[in-house]
Amino acid sequence: MRPGKALAVATRSLARRRGRTAMLVSGVVVGVAFLVLLLGFVEGMRRNLVEKLVGTLPVTHLEVSTRSYGVGALQFDNPFADLDSAAVARIAAMPGVDRVLPMAGLRVAAQLRASFFGRGFATDAAVYGILPDQLGEDLPAGGAFSRRLSGPVPAVVSRKLIDMYNTGFAESNGLPKLNERILVNQDAMLTIGSSSLSPAAFGAPVDHVPLQIVGASDNVPLACISVPIEYVREWNGRLRDEQAAGAYLSAIVVAEDARAVESVARDLEAAGLQVDTGRESAEKIGAIARYLSLAFGLVGVVILFVSGLGIANALALSVLERSREIGVFRAVGASRGNVRTVFLLEALLLGMGGSILGIGTALGLQEVADRLILRSLPDSPLIPATFFVTTWQIMGLALIIGVAVSVLAGVSPALRAARLQPADVLKGA
Amino acid sequence: MDQAVIVSARAVGKRYRRDGTAFDALQDVSFSIAPGTFGVLVGRSGSGKTTLLNIIGGLDRPTSGALHAAGRDLAGLSDGELSRYRNEKVGFVFQAFNLANEDSALENVLTPYLFARGRHRDAVERGRASLASVGLSDLADQKAGTLSAGQRQRVAIARAIVRDPVLLLADEPTGNLDAETGSEVIGLLKHLNHEQHMTVIVATHDPELTEAAGFILTLRDGRVAADEAEP
């Protein structure tokens, strides 16, 4: 039997039973769409988090923070329970350590208001206090990044954040692109003690502080505004308490050279500190993404498996229903092999049609989901333009799995159809 | 093998197992038929007519004995070879027509070509000629389900002869037709036998048919009735 003729028989039989064909196809569509949605989401997460959010520190730099041991007495036994000036001094005295750059986090909510290109916008903001040293080469000339007696607070933003704004947010919202020259000397207003997500309680103190962007750097935390550390300590003291004023959020420990990094990291960990290198967190997130894609992929495969069972069932039913037709085929010259081929081909066509439609459905749903999610989130350059990245590999994989599942589901019905005795099925009036 | 014989059965038997006990649908059936014969299989219901016709047509296999047809030893053929024999040498006509009602008359007639070599265009030409020879040229594109019973059986006959078989096997072809339409169909079969020198074998209850038959085989409980058994 020529492939063209087998194809003609298979397509004709599928076209003759539209309802059943639609039902079978939709089973594949659901399974494949799920697979693509899940894999696309995981891949999107991997791209958005690993490739964008995770900064890579220079090799001589380690970021340390206190291990969270929970609460209570235990913390008193740990000399680094609070990363304060004394702790920073102790770290600085460790062998192999060149210097320590503590970072303070603003412990109260904050919101930033600014206007670019005549368009005002407000965003909840995380505020970090850093030493000018941390900016390295990016330190603005003329000592602009230090505590001032009066006037606006100097602030630095992450260069990567500008990139992300330009490639994602600005593009998808049709906004003009930013660059450092436009940003520098930009004035903004920082509200401390209140934000859109956590508004100030009644009677709680709120401050309004004018801010001036003085530069951009690769060496500051990505998702926040960095200001000279004295401001943050002062705000924490004023709006929280004395203890908050003295505590650091984390510190960057700079080793004397690359060879010393490992031993410094060991010493810091032995001292009870949490040590992060950029590579480690990237690996951690990568591993999580891999686990998630595996888990989600399995869910998709389970769904496909279930729809595979549905297909197998429906095809088996269709073999019964069509037994007389099969008998006629055999009587006019079809071999067992021909019958098998036709049924397998039908399963293959169902699988291909369903998979292609399923991939299309998933892409459509991703678009819709993106819009819904983005609408419900505040405008922010941190939020990616899309949450799904569906690569050709994902589509190919989904197509292969979708086709394989339905062909496998077709094997048993096809064999059953081929085994039918024509003399039996043609019997009777 | 004898040139003047198109079908020869030697001690053909068909045994079914039902609930552990053996049942012989055919037993020790021997006969031979010359090419161009109009043959008739008669016998009561359950006597084995359909079983024998299916074995002659290669749609079923005997469990004992030998059957030669159109120069082939059917027992020695693989499933593929037997299928090709059905496709090229045999045409089946059934009591229940067995047409695809959703398909046109022509599509039904062309079914054997799905499993044959050859170009589609030639097949369509043959299909139209075949429909013409049963007097249905005008209804080629009509859905089979919309035709009358007599027309449907004609379409079935056109399908059976579209590949120019040497054997035309009809199993109670008039069973679902009224008397008049039935005799028209029988007339058509006789015509095909006479004009196109096809060997026709009809299984029937109809005693009328035996009159014009060149060969009559009477089955009784799966055996050739004693008065006709070959010496």
Ligand SMILES: Nc1ncnc2c1ncn2[C@@H]1O[C@H](COP(=O)(O)OP(=O)(O)OP(=O)(O)O)[C@@H](O)[C@H]1O
């Ligand atoms: N697949 C089968 N399994 C068991 N017994 C069968 C099978 N097929 C046929 N038989 C039996 O074989 C015998 C002959 O059946 P067959 O259909 O050949 O008779 P028939 O002469 O064509 O009868 P009818 O005139 O009613 O069509 C019957 O008793 C039938 O029950």
Ligand SMILES: [Mg+2]
């Ligand atoms: Mg019968």
